[in-house]
Amino acid sequence: MNAPQLVVHRDKELMAQAAAARLVTRIVDAQAARGSASVVLTGGRNGNGLLAALRTAPARDAIDWSRLDLWWGDERFLPEGDPERNVTQAREALLDHVPLDPARVHPMPSADGAYGTDADAAAAAYAEELAEATRPEDRGSVPRFDVLLLGVGPDTHVASLFPEHPAVRETERTVVGVHGAPKPPPTRISLTLPAVRAAREVWLLAAGEDKAQAVAVALSGAGEVQAPAAGAYGQARTLWLLDTAAAARLPRDLYPVGAA
Numbered sequence: 001m002n003a004p005q006l007v008v009h010r011d012k013e014l015m016a017q018a019a020a021a022r023l024v025t026r027i028v029d030a031q032a033a034r035g036s037a038s039v040v041l042t043g044g045r046n047g048n049g050l051l052a053a054l055r056t057a058p059a060r061d062a063i064d065w066s067r068l069d070l071w072w073g074d075e076r077f078l079p080e081g082d083p084e085r086n087v088t089q090a091r092e093a094l095l096d097h098v099p100l101d102p103a104r105v106h107p108m109p110s111a112d113g114a115y116g117t118d119a120d121a122a123a124a125a126y127a128e129e130l131a132e133a134t135r136p137e138d139r140g141s142v143p144r145f146d147v148l149l150l151g152v153g154p155d156t157h158v159a160s161l162f163p164e165h166p167a168v169r170e171t172e173r174t175v176v177g178v179h180g181a182p183k184p185p186p187t188r189i190s191l192t193l194p195a196v197r198a199a200r201e202v203w204l205l206a207a208g209e210d211k212a213q214a215v216a217v218a219l220s221g222a223g224e225v226q227a228p229a230a231g232a233y234g235q236a237r238t239l240w241l242l243d244t245a246a247a248a249r250l251p252r253d254l255y256p257v258g259a260a
């Protein structure tokens with residue numbers, strides 16, 4: 001596991017803009033190197049804030065939107081178009097405003113789709129979709145995503161992997177149905193930690209003082225079952241993108257207070 005890198009911004013607006021600029025560069029580099037890029041999106045205010053910032057980023061037209069694959073790290077298992085679905089919010093923030101190839105946009109199934117209310121069957125279908133998109137050089141059952149974004153919850157959850165929940169202990173499957181989640185809605189679909197760790201780069205986003213404790217715990221050697229964010233790392237890079245409030249309780253050896 002590579003050591004996480006921390007980038008602390010003055011406030012969440014600047015964090016979103018800087019992360020958007022960083023994402024433009026990563027996508028453009030991946031497209032130059034491999035012909036296309038793949039990004040895994042997250043729900044939550046910070047993930048959507050990044051997408052909204054990307055929509056107005058000056059360099060956004062450097063991206064070839066038709067050669068970008070989009071996946072989701074988790075989804076609230078609700079009917080298509082529900083305003084609480086991560087994909088609905090992502091469409092509103094960015095996806096409806098850029099010329100993506102619809103065949104390369106891979107939302108997780110909805111609760112009124114082909115699998116009805118069976119979240120486990122829907123999760124298995126998404127795992128299959130990921131497996132089909134995998135190339136031999138990915139050497140695994142999910143693509144080697146270029147960037148996988150994760151919002152960090154105040155309880156250290158990432159995607160829909162909650163502390164001590166069965167989904168965070170999953171070591172075989174790449175996508176699981178989540179039942180009885182502590183945060184509504186209770187039924188969700190989530191990538192598992194092994195799928196997260198297939199990404200080249202994992203970027204964790206956290207802003208605000210209500211995240212300070214979670215960030216400190218996850219970066220101070222906690223176990224991934226107790227603190228799922230601690231188990232989220234990338235093959236090449238793990239980046240924690242924070243604002244000063246979320247970084248406030250970090251141990252001094254990780255982040256000297258007042259450095260931002």
Ligand SMILES: O=C(O)[C@H](O)[C@@H](O)[C@H](O)[C@H](O)COP(=O)(O)O
Pocket residue numbers: 042043044045046047074075076086150151152153154157158159160183184207
């Ligand atoms: O599915 C959910 O309920 C949210 O998507 C959740 O997982 C979110 O990503 C984190 O709680 C961080 O949220 P914020 O970025 O809003 O702080």
